[in-house]
Amino acid sequence: MSNEELNSPGYEIPPELQGQVAVTTFDRIYNWGRRSSVWPMMFGLACCAIEMIAAQASRYDMARFGMEVMRPSPRQSDLLLVSGTVTKKMVPVIVRLYNQMPEPKYVVAMGACASGGGPFKEGYNVVAGIDKFLPVDVYIPGCPPTPQALVAGMIKLQEKIDKQSIKQVRWYDRKNKADSVYVPVPVLGPDLIDLRRVDELKELAAPKQAEEISEA
Amino acid sequence: MATPTLTETLDLSAKFPGAVTADARPGYTGWIVEAGKLLEVAAFLRDEMGYDLLSSVTGVDYLPDEKMEVVYQAYKTTGGPGIFFKVQAPRLDPIEVPSVVPIWPGADLQEREIWDLYGVKFTGHPDLRRILTWEGFSGHPMRKDWKEAFYEEDAKPFKSRWPEGRIKMAEERNPFGDNVTFDEGFDPEKWTSNDPEEALYTSLKKYTAETSDGIKTDHILVNMGPQHPSTHGVFRAVVILDGETVVSLKPVMGYLHRNHEKIGERNTFLQNMPYTDRLDYFNSMSNNWGYALAVEKLMGVAVPERAEYIRVIMAELSRIQNHLIWTGMMLNDLGAYFTPALYAFEERELILDIFEAVAGSRMMCNYFRFGGLARDLPEGTLEKIKDLVFDRLAAKVDEFDRLLTENEILVARLKGISKLSPEDAVAYSMTGPVLRAAGVPYDIRRAEPYGIYDRFDFDVVTQTDGDMYARYLVRLEEMRQSLRILRQAIAGLPEGPIITGKPQYQVRVPAGEAYGRIEAPKGELGYYVISNGKPNPWRYHVRAPSFINLTALEKMCVGGKIADFVAILGTIDIVLGELDR
Numbered sequence: 064m065s066n067e068e069l070n071s072p073g074y075e076i077p078p079e080l081q082g083q084v085a086v087t088t089f090d091r092i093y094n095w096g097r098r099s100s101v102w103p104m105m106f107g108l109a110c111c112a113i114e115m116i117a118a119q120a121s122r123y124d125m126a127r128f129g130m131e132v133m134r135p136s137p138r139q140s141d142l143l144l145v146s147g148t149v150t151k152k153m154v155p156v157i158v159r160l161y162n163q164m165p166e167p168k169y170v171v172a173m174g175a176c177a178s179g180g181g182p183f184k185e186g187y188n189v190v191a192g193i194d195k196f197l198p199v200d201v202y203i204p205g206c207p208p209t210p211q212a213l214v215a216g217m218i219k220l221q222e223k224i225d226k227q228s229i230k231q232v233r234w235y236d237r238k239n240k241a242d243s244v245y246v247p248v249p250v251l252g253p254d255l256i257d258l259r260r261v262d263e264l265k266e267l268a269a270p271k272q273a274e275e276i277s278e279a
Numbered sequence: 280m281a282t283p284t285l286t287e288t289l290d291l292s293a294k295f296p297g298a299v300t301a302d303a304r305p306g307y308t309g310w311i312v313e314a315g316k317l318l319e320v321a322a323f324l325r326d327e328m329g330y331d332l333l334s335s336v337t338g339v340d341y342l343p344d345e346k347m348e349v350v351y352q353a354y355k356t357t358g359g360p361g362i363f364f365k366v367q368a369p370r371l372d373p374i375e376v377p378s379v380v381p382i383w384p385g386a387d388l389q390e391r392e393i394w395d396l397y398g399v400k401f402t403g404h405p406d407l408r409r410i411l412t413w414e415g416f417s418g419h420p421m422r423k424d425w426k427e428a429f430y431e432e433d434a435k436p437f438k439s440r441w442p443e444g445r446i447k448m449a450e451e452r453n454p455f456g457d458n459v460t461f462d463e464g465f466d467p468e469k470w471t472s473n474d475p476e477e478a479l480y481t482s483l484k485k486y487t488a489e490t491s492d493g494i495k496t497d498h499i500l501v502n503m504g505p506q507h508p509s510t511h512g513v514f515r516a517v518v519i520l521d522g523e524t525v526v527s528l529k530p531v532m533g534y535l536h537r538n539h540e541k542i543g544e545r546n547t548f549l550q551n552m553p554y555t556d557r558l559d560y561f562n563s564m565s566n567n568w569g570y571a572l573a574v575e576k577l578m579g580v581a582v583p584e585r586a587e588y589i590r591v592i593m594a595e596l597s598r599i600q601n602h603l604i605w606t607g608m609m610l611n612d613l614g615a616y617f618t619p620a621l622y623a624f625e626e627r628e629l630i631l632d633i634f635e636a637v638a639g640s641r642m643m644c645n646y647f648r649f650g651g652l653a654r655d656l657p658e659g660t661l662e663k664i665k666d667l668v669f670d671r672l673a674a675k676v677d678e679f680d681r682l683l684t685e686n687e688i689l690v691a692r693l694k695g696i697s698k699l700s701p702e703d704a705v706a707y708s709m710t711g712p713v714l715r716a717a718g719v720p721y722d723i724r725r726a727e728p729y730g731i732y733d734r735f736d737f738d739v740v741t742q743t744d745g746d747m748y749a750r751y752l753v754r755l756e757e758m759r760q761s762l763r764i765l766r767q768a769i770a771g772l773p774e775g776p777i778i779t780g781k782p783q784y785q786v787r788v789p790a791g792e793a794y795g796r797i798e799a800p801k802g803e804l805g806y807y808v809i810s811n812g813k814p815n816p817w818r819y820h821v822r823a824p825s826f827i828n829l830t831a832l833e834k835m836c837v838g839g840k841i842a843d844f845v846a847i848l849g850t851i852d853i854v855l856g857e858l859d860r
Contacts, residue, residue, distance in 0.1 A: 186538030
């Protein structure tokens, strides 16, 4: 709803209340509150974390968006800013942190590594993007993204929040009994085991001879 | 400013006939030591010859010769060139080499790294566990015959990308559709894990005691990190506490192990340059320099005067912003949440503006080339540098000094805590401000000058207490000394070319080995590069100061309070990109 529509709702406002009362939709006020106070988790992975701090500092000043309150505890944060290379050794920790965050929660993949592995994609200890495990809301390109790019990404996230409707969001969906975005924590075995793919992995790793026998 | 040089020639093969031979491979230097005599030779070098600082230990896999080599680089803290010696072992399982930890405790974490990545068993090592990967990881990834899941070819440029550019997603090439491989017949359901943490927890000293009243007290085990606001990233420490006192502590790392070295061996020489930026991501300019030095040594290429001066200017600006940020972050750790850091970031932005102007990127400069620099200073940049150096930064350093040095809380938290004696600091291979704070005047810019540092007038800053306050004072004064060097460098900056010859994508590097080391803001940053004449390095090893300075972490923390651990970690000045590589 545009601002003009909001200011002329189509019915009469008593003169003593004019200019003091605004009529708006519930979604709009709900989203306005959320988008203006996104609390990111104080969580830095690699190089991008430094640009994240720089974006919090005086020149770029993320406080303009209500995002300066960095919380070291996942229980108090709304936003997981994955700022750097996700390694196999670290990904169980990241998934656990994500699961511990209360709804509503968002994930931003900052930089090339978090988005898709970046320059380190071929490495044996590197996960090719956090989206292999977590649902990502905004991807920010760059290596590392400049603070301006990070701010642009945050504005994109605000736009996304603005478009959400309380009738449809997953965290108020009654049919959705369990936590719908819970991700099983991957296990460090001989290599990283994604528990959602156990059957698939078993099939793919099955010995070749056994396959031939079953075909015969 | 005489540099201590040693004219004596050391003939180890005469001293240890039969056990030590000179390394005669073309392009190589140093000595090859019999594994059985290693400890004897090492003790001789340390005690009789004065090579007291073991700079770096690393493994090299000579797969075609069926040999595994462990390379040691030792230096004298009084200055001068170092000595390389190597132990070769046949490439059979198990590969065994005696541990030098009894002689140089600083080899502790490095030997664990070689065990993890190369599978060399160090006999006599007190705590040989995996360090960068996890217990249970399959194989030793740096071996030449170990292939990663997204393996494409041994060396870049890959045929799929150049010249035709028929690229296939790495996920499509891999049977598991992801960056993982499992042995044939692997069943994730039947697979039982031995807890990867178990070895770690058993390695800690447990604490139990009984009070005079017969009450039994037990230890508390605390995991700090990898997600903890004080650990400067994804570092983790496991601590055993008696009340608030630290009884035992183990650092756990590898949470940002990005396989720099494995990727570096696939890359061409020049392709590694942008990767060095991402090691210590505060100081990409100094990282570039160390790598450029190593490869320039191999290529035998000289650097033009103007480039040398610009290199000094960039490296010293980088040091100033590193120490500024360090001060801010250190105060964060002490509880002065973010106010000092904001002061630091203000100045850092101005220095980054200069880096952006010369290199095109704020943080990842990728500015150095073999034999020079990528670009000359753009118009107007020198004036900006002059403004900063002659005017603004000196005043800001004084402001930090005025605000912090005599601050009661800062002094109370830092003074007299985590003392490290000069003997211990050298034995644990500490370098950089931590070593100088312990009273050892060892600065590579003076001990073995690289570039044109022998032309500048500056003091090697030392303190005698070896505590955290001394480390703070050293860094504060180092910023002033950096400004002093900068003033001289700006005054002496000549006109001229900035690179020898034409810039090239593919450099020809003769076979051989080279170790390039610089005094990075965090300590000695070294690159050990081996070329076999091909376009890619056979070995690319980074001697990371953040990593090796952590060897003494347990020594510095045990007996202190848990709250001080946070500050001690802060004063070492670690950066995770370099620590885990």
